[in-house]
Amino acid sequence: GSNNTNTEGDSGSSTESGKTEVVFWHSMSGDLEKALNEMVADYNESQDEVEVKPVFQGTYEEALTKFNTVAGTKDAPTIMQTFEVGTKYMVDSGKVQPVQKFIDEENYDTSQWEENISNYYAVDGEQYSMPFNSSTPVLIYNKDAFKEAGLDPEKAPRTYDELQEAAKKLTKKEGKKTSQYGFSILNYGWFFEELVAAQGGLFVDNENGRKGNAEKAAFNSKEGLSVFNLINDMYKEGTFYNTGQNWDDMRAAFQSNKVAMFLDSSAGVKSVIDNAPFEVGVSYLPVPKEADREGVIIGGASLWMAKGIEEEKQKAAWEFMKYLSTPEVQAEWHVKTGYFAINPAAYEQDIVKEQWEKYPQLKVTVDQLSETKSSPATQGALISVFPEARQKIVTGMESIYQGVKPKEALKRAEEEINRALEIANQ
Amino acid sequence: MSMIRKSILYLLLVVSAVIMMFPIVYAFMISFMSGSEVLQGRLWPENFTFDNYKAAFEKVPLFHYLFNSFVVSISVMAGQLLVSSLAAFAFVFISFKGRDALFFLFISTMMIPWEATMVPNFLTVQKLDWLNTYLGLTIPFFALAFGTFLLRQQFKTIPKELYEASQIAGISRFRFFWNVVLPVSKTSLVTLGVYSFLTTWNMYLWPLLVTNTENVRTVQIGLKQMQTQEISTEWGVVMAAVVVVIIPTLLLLFLGQKRLQKGLTQGAIK
């Protein structure tokens, strides 16, 4: 764990030892935080110009809320980790310094980055933030349970039908009580977005907001409906477990055999495998049988630099960012967490090869991304009110468990998001 | 009292105590359990382990947060005592035009929901450059209508003659306030002090908003932080943190319970 009991103020630009201090707000918890802190410690060790201070600020949403309150003041952190859907908000806020400036100044070679990833954070050709921890959603399943249920543990369900079938077999009932459910999706908007995109569906109009400001929600479509229908059908059949909104609750349910399959971020893969008392399988996101698989949107988060702070600090932050994107660091980051290496050269590193050997599951996530077809759908949506939109989707998912018709739920979410967009666009 | 009545009473008392205390004791128990014991849903740890406490103090700088909480709570307590007693003194010992209207205004502030003022207050504190400082955590709470009210009721019980005797002796108003009114109202001041301390110690939303760094974060936020980081995976650690957080206030409450109960009703009702 972090042993950070450093208590000095972070307002001064340099620490006692004369190093430039860089405050780094992040949302990495558990094993991820451990890995992050190690990386930071290594960096601080490696040179004596810059001292990076990681500060945990809660979930992505909470951290963004916090950032919003201090953006543009001296209390703003030098580096801010923001999830992918905060991109538009950050760009619009005007309180951030696009890293493009430093790229240009130094002629930094961005081609070494995985394009799929860096593109997400480039708006109108300008690189706004530094890609850092990128993930995609995957299906994680309990191989032991598969065996027990007579399913092939090496063949995970690829389509909704297969998923439903498998889930039925995996569901164990003892009288009234269900001791093991087949499947679960966290009540979190990201999974909905991904499941829609995987079928090539858009989230908002104007090509997912990349052709101009999004004005209307677009997910109330065949693709969106199929997702809600899936949840609805499975929940009704009793093969779907509602785990709420908490990532850890969901993972705990999987580890304690309450659920046999669930969707998780690739960032969770490593930790799930390490902690599960059974064999864990990882597979692609399922799609409806009739749909073409388009792929996945890049998830996770990137690093943003605050505007209006001392040049010296920005420079220091840039140095740190560059350090993070070196193949060595990325390789370690990848194997410790399951996040992608933004620098594909990292996959050539020995430790990655070693680990892939040991954890073949890690590679699945990388493959899923590289098989993704680039399109407005898989590029992901750009909306400034994304956090609010996600809440509406969550409410929609939750209302399904209460017996609201999927169509109805979808429509309500659409209307509310439209209103939010309308307010935001004026 | 008949034996039957006594037994029934004791039965009721014990049952109620068990129910009331259960969550607290439960938290204590869990804080001593190993991770697997927690997951088994046990009520009693097989062998008490202090690992969770060690982990809790490692994960989050709890000592530092405790220290912050103490600083903040003590400051707010002192501030509230001073500001409230000054105001209460004016309401009782100085007669001037509009005094009653002002008092009513004071009382009416109790009705303003803190949340209704939260956004502008946040902006104010930000403008004052008080984010991440003790100032931002304390000053906005120094004025307390409830405290003024409580002390006013107490001051009113001070015989008018004490004031008059000082007037005749030519003692200044402030000296009277400082050397007579305050010492004489010790009990009420302690009551208000305990109350202030407890409520400040337990404050949640405001510190959540105005602190972003470990420097001045209070222990409640540490708890929240711990909970978002560790929930489900390490309940034992979280509960250890809970225990660390509640022990100071519980102790304070147990010590001040009698006084608090008397002082609070006295001021609150009459």
Added chain:
Amino acid sequence: MSQVKHASTNSVPIVEEKEIKKQKWSNLMAGLLYLLPSLALFGLFLFYPMIRTMYLSFFRTDTQGVPLRFVGLENFSYLLTSPNFLQSVKSTMLFVLYTVPLSVILALFLALIANEKLKGIGIFRTMFSSTMGMSVAASSVIWMFMYNPAIGVMNKLVNLFGLADVQWLLDPKFALLSVALSTIWMNIGFTFLILLGGLQNIDEHLYENAQIAGVSYWYQLRKITVPMLSPTLFFIVTVSFINAFQTFGQIDILTKGGPIDSTNVIVYSIYKDAFINYNVGSASAQAVLLFFCILIVTVLQFKLGERKVHYQ
């Protein structure tokens, strides 16, 4: 003597008036000086923001809360027709309804049994008041664990009665109740302390007289205790109402307003609108509505409730 009298009757009024004015003025100044810290702080942190909030409720604002465009009552009219806000209002009302009467009744029960003169009663009093020393954050974390569907004790309890597991915080039918239950527990300590103090202020002789007359326990409770306690009850009910309307911490930790907004009480909704959805105008409008809600309830309380209160 008459000479003095004559001399004085002429000069007194002018001197007197001056003197009196001076006296009054100096008193006013002194009074204000003592009130200055309170007034300044109230002004800055209560009255100004309250007014600011009212002002902002007529605006669309940017993400930092800076007003952009005057929209009149649009924020209000949207809120009053928005099913989400109406749901918030409903949740708030339900929450108040669940917590206030139950906290008071349970605390009263505890205060009654803890008011008896028995050996070791001090320990029980201390235990009953203990939740006053518990922070919302700590309590909520404990309850969160107790509500955990898989390992929490609440489901064990439910199973004990042969019922199926309950998704305490995930099922909209239970979430508000669950939050209310934990809130009641948290409130009891303070409510209990106040009520116990009230009970102890009741003159012992009133009960002794009743004993000699031989009236039953319930009759005493109805005819002596409750009326004599009514000022205390009135106080605690008023305070509980105000507090219930302002509940935040337990919601943030336990449910974050979900599921399906079933626990999205107004205060939480304000927080979300202001700090997550960056819609300060709407948040302000809700704050204003909340203020009036509390005001109305409190005024009603005073109008209806105080009639039944017997001050000594």
Added chain:
Amino acid sequence: MKRVELINIGKSYDQKTNVIENINVSIEPGEFFVLVGPSGCGKSTMLRMIAGLESVTSGDLLIGDTKANHLQPSQRHLSMVFQNYALYPHLTVEQNIMFGLYTKKIQKPEQKKRCVEAAEMLGLQTLLKRKPRELSGGQRQRVALARAIVTQAPICLMDEPLSNLDAKLRAKMRSEIRQIQRKLGITMIYVTHDQTEAMTMADRMMILNGGHIQQVGKPLDIYNKPANTFVASFIGAPPMNLADARLKGQLLTFEDQRTLSLNSFDTNLSKQEVTVGVRPENIQLAQENETSFIVEVENVEVLGTETLITFAIGNNQQWLAKWNGQWNINVGDRVPIYIDQKDLFLFDKHDGHCLHAASTVSSEHVISKEVLA
């Protein structure tokens, strides 16, 4: 109307020390029995034990003829008027008066009737709808009385019911309570520390001190024949003057060597160490040749009707003489005083017991039948 009997009653609050001890007394049916004593002597404790509000530590309490030690207060069929009235502040006078009646299974009309009767008897008719706080002290007192009366309990207990009233109202209430008690024939047990009340109201009174009975008897008997120095100085205002002296043969020698001869004493006392007592009104200005001794006046208080003269006797004892009328005496004057031998009380110096009481001459004060026409 019921007898109340206390046999060897003792009470301890802390299981260690007894606050009252060895109380033996029998209160007759219809009697007005007054309990007096200084503050803290155990009066209230005794009353509360009789009421059943306090448990009896030792001894037997009989009410009527049944042992009542463990009866519930309500089963003792008595009423009680508390020192502070214990009126229910939230109830009207009427509701207060009828408060205890509902348990007695009495019909509403009957309740009402009793209430009206009691109110009339006590002059409360016009106040029935008021709340206690709208009443004066005396009126509250009467409501408390009415509440006791309506229960028609045969025994009524009152704990210093007049202590909060001013002198005038107190005098009025004294006679009212006495009249009501006579009219209803209740057995009354009345606690007070005011000796005027005790003297004027009691059929019999009991003087308590430190939890022990000092004396029980008719008020005048106690005044005239106090059992010991405590009673002697407690009953009578200003209190009896006391001073230590030695008795040798017929000669009484005070500590300052002043002497009084007791030639007319018929009792032959064996004790030598005595305390001499004499009431202030019995210290007279000496007529010629009668002088007992000459004293130097230390203080003179002319009250109009009477004059109080203070002088020293013994070792720093101050005695008071009370003379009718207004006397023009100055501090420092030396005055010859006379004390009649028959007005002297003698007490044992060590245990305070009365050895010899002054002879009362009450015969002198009986108006001859002829005069009464």
Added chain:
Amino acid sequence: MKRVELINIGKSYDQKTNVIENINVSIEPGEFFVLVGPSGCGKSTMLRMIAGLESVTSGDLLIGDTKANHLQPSQRHLSMVFQNYALYPHLTVEQNIMFGLYTKKIQKPEQKKRCVEAAEMLGLQTLLKRKPRELSGGQRQRVALARAIVTQAPICLMDEPLSNLDAKLRAKMRSEIRQIQRKLGITMIYVTHDQTEAMTMADRMMILNGGHIQQVGKPLDIYNKPANTFVASFIGAPPMNLADARLKGQLLTFEDQRTLSLNSFDTNLSKQEVTVGVRPENIQLAQENETSFIVEVENVEVLGTETLITFAIGNNQQWLAKWNGQWNINVGDRVPIYIDQKDLFLFDKHDGHCLHAASTVSSEHVISKEVLA
């Protein structure tokens, strides 16, 4: 020692009604001046105006020779002892006594000296380190006195300082206060509603009623020559008996047609409607042939030293007779009583003014020089 003069003083709290009015009095340096009157008559108000705690609504207040209407309390150089002592509960006796001295710019050693002196004078030496709650009522009283004394203010005001004490302690404190005042030669203004205090302590006293002066004078003069019925019934205990009667020639006819002849009266009164007054101790049992009238006894209270006999006169008036000793009289007895003409007071029935006062025979009570040896 300073003179205090009130010229036409009036006070109104609400600018509408005056609680006191037209007060003209001059209190001489070194005088012990007592203010008496029933509750609410304005005694405290007057005292507080003198102290400067209450503003003067009209008239002039002179202290020494300067007009003091608007002086701050602290500028008036006086000390005050409050009814409830107003001791600072958190300070020790010593600190209490010295509390006011620091403002007077007095050196520490001098403060200490004064404190010790005052404490010695009042017997407080051993209590200096105690807190007020550890003191008895009388001791607290003395601390309050000491606090007033140390300021060495020439004027001392006391507002019912003894009203909370029991009878015994009160008697003791009366003489102590008087002694200290004499010793220090302070001008004392003393408020009380207890007439015994007034009678025994005052050099002069003033009787207030309803905000108006009733009478100012020496206590005995007031007792013997009350200016009106109010004073007559206020001073003296039990109070003077009063009844309305018609005076025709030498014959006084009560409302119940009883008559008294006034043959020895030298004053020729023009009024016919009078109120007759007679003090209870002057209503005597008739000796043979002296009977004034026969009355039916309505109540008898034997107090030991004396017996109070109540009977009716006029239209439902109750009169009290006070006889020394214990009388064996029963309610309902018919008793012949005698009232000496010289003991009669006559008042104007309408305005209550005294028309004729009883002739005092104080000469009778002066002890002849010879006797005093």
